[in-house]
Amino acid sequence: MFQYRWEMLLWAIWGVVYPAVAMAMWRAALVGTGGAAQIGGFGEREFAGYFLLTMIVGHLCTAWDVYEMGYLVRSGGMSPKLLRPILPIWENLAANVAFKLLTTGILLPIWAGIAILVAPRVSTDAGDLAAGALATVLASGINFLWGYLLAMTAFWFTRSEAVGQLWFGAQLFFGGRLAPLTILPEPLQWAAAAMPFKWIVWFPAAVLLGNLDRGQILAGLAWQTAWLTGGVLLFRVVWRAGLRRYSAVGA
8 A cells, every 4th residue: 555655645535526526516506595594404514514524434434346356357366366375355355444544644634624614513422423433334344345245246247347336326326425315305215225325424424423313323333233244144155156156367
């Protein structure tokens, strides 16, 4: 990560761009309502707080294996990894953590500068901060593990990158990156509740924003634990099936 520090910096800053654009978009939407103070309970400063937190949570939960696994399988780059005494997923996990450790220090002053500029409004207490930290850790695990599960479609399909684009697009819409889920129409909220995306970005951000009561927080943490546990169990099945299927040019 230190060797490719400028590339890491560019990727880290890219994580700031989309939430900043969404923040500006909803600010413009408030202006376009003809003077309405709020949209779905969110005013300008509430939107600022929400998208600042999605910016932070989104970075801490980022994962990219779904975009890289296809190349490793097609090129045979997976073969030497399989000769090691540990599963390749542990190497990917270590790289993921290293990226976040390196880039978070760079992004902290950027996040602080944005917070000063937009003056977000949050109603967070110590309990929300503790629960939000736990929710962010669980969300990071869910995004990494389920992204890795999708990445393993490369064992069956020649081009799996499109799966990654579908995953990212669905996360924008159903994960609360495009808009807070609570202001979406109810059918879309129901659909989001049946997918993992809600628990990756929206839920930790909502907890840290102070928008959820204790019952909602406990229920959300239970859902996160269920998605993480299900991902671990499914990984064991899919990984074995994928290895039996694996056949690459360099294998």
